Every structure is written in structure tokens, then in C-alpha cells.
């Protein structure tokens with residue numbers, strides 16, 4: 001008799017559990033035809049939306065991102081003065097620059113800063129970047145910025161190196177040659193001696209004779 005009672009109690013408990021589970025499933029099925037509004041996490045409504053599915057149909061829909069977020073870097077190369085500050089401050093060495101000096105100013109950035117160095121190479125390895133933002137902070141012309149682009153997944157990690165320099169191989173060669181010629185012209189060769197005399201005065205230290213104070 002006791003075993004019979006226990007059997008029916010278990011049966012009832014199973015049916016109740018099943019009914020509870022199915023009611024949750026059907027409730028979610030009913031609300032899933034609606035989608036929750038993508039709202040920013042700081043918004044008071046973020047946890048207050050009673051209905052709708054929590055997931056979104058990414059990439060067709062995406063959540064708003066913070067304006068101050070740190071994502072993919074961009075260098076507006078026309079405004080870059082190739083000062084090297086971003087390279088020096090980067091804690092993970094993910095910025096690589098090849099500068100070529102120019103004998104004279106060859107242009108100005110949009111904020112009026114003179115340009116005297118060409119960028120033969122300006123690469124950022126976003127695969128190494130830790131998104132600290134230090135490089136954007138030190139950039140004097142504000143040409144290096146974080147963009148809102150956060151999804152740049154690739155199959156090959158080498159494709160995470162982004163190049164911003166836009167000089168052709170011929171232009172690089174020409175600018176290097178110009179600078180070498182400029183350096184050559186800076187040395188003066190007095191006629192008849194064949195001696196190469198530097199344009200800067202040579203520093204001669206004064207040496208006191210031994211014993212003199």
C-alpha cells in the first residue's frame with residue numbers, strides 16, 4: 001500500500017515538473033517573436049525590458065558601443081608627421097615606422113604642423129595591440145585614433161597588420177636619394193686638399209697642463 005502511494009506521488013511530481021518546464025518554454029516561445037531593443041548598458045531600461053529575446057541577430061543587429069571605446073586604430077596618414085612618439089610609447093611594440101627625412105618642409109597637416117619626414121612604412125599589428133590607447137594620447141597631430149570598428153576577425157593573424165603608408169616603391173627610392181644628396185652637399189671639400197671638412201665646428205676640449213690647478 002505504501003509503495004503504491006509513493007508511486008502516485010512520484011508520478012504527480014513528474015507531471016508537475018514537466019508542466020512547469022513546458023510553461024516556461026511556451027512563455028519564452030511566445031515572447032521570442034519580439035526582440036529586445038538594443039540599449040546601452042548604462043541605460044536604466046537595460047534590465048527592465050520584460051519581454052523579448054535577449055540575444056540579437058548579429059551581425060544584422062548590433063548593440064550600441066560606448067563612444068569612448070577602444071577598438072581598431074586608424075592613422076590619417078596625411079596628418080602624420082612621423083614623429084615616432086606612438087612607437088616609443090607603445091608597450092607591446094606593435095607599431096612599425098620607416099621614416100625618410102626631407103631636406104625641406106614639404107607640406108602641412110590639417111592643424112598646420114609642418115611636415116618634414118615621409119612615412120615609407122607605417123604598420124600597426126592589431127593582433128598584438130592591447131588597446132591601451134597610449135599612442136592616441138601622445139600623438140601631437142591627433143591623426144592616430146581609435147575607430148568604432150571592433151569586428152575585424154580574420155583566419156590568418158598576419159592579416160591583422162594594417163598598413164597606412166601610401167608611398168610607392170619609386171617614391172621611397174626618390175626621397176631616400178634626395179636625403180642622401182642633401183647630406184653629401186652638407187660637407188664642404190676645400191679646393192686642393194681633398195680633405196672632407198664637416199660644416200659643424202669640431203669640439204676641442206681644453207686640457208690643463210699637469211700640476212696646474
Ligand code: SF4
Pocket residue numbers: 073089090091092093094095124128129130131132133134135136
Ligand atoms: S593602443 Fe596601446 S598597444 Fe595598441 S598600438 Fe597603441 S600604444 Fe600600442
Ligand code: SF4
Pocket residue numbers: 075079080081082083084085086087135138139140141142143144
Ligand atoms: S604620434 Fe602621431 S604624428 Fe607621431 S608618428 Fe605616431 S601617428 Fe604619426
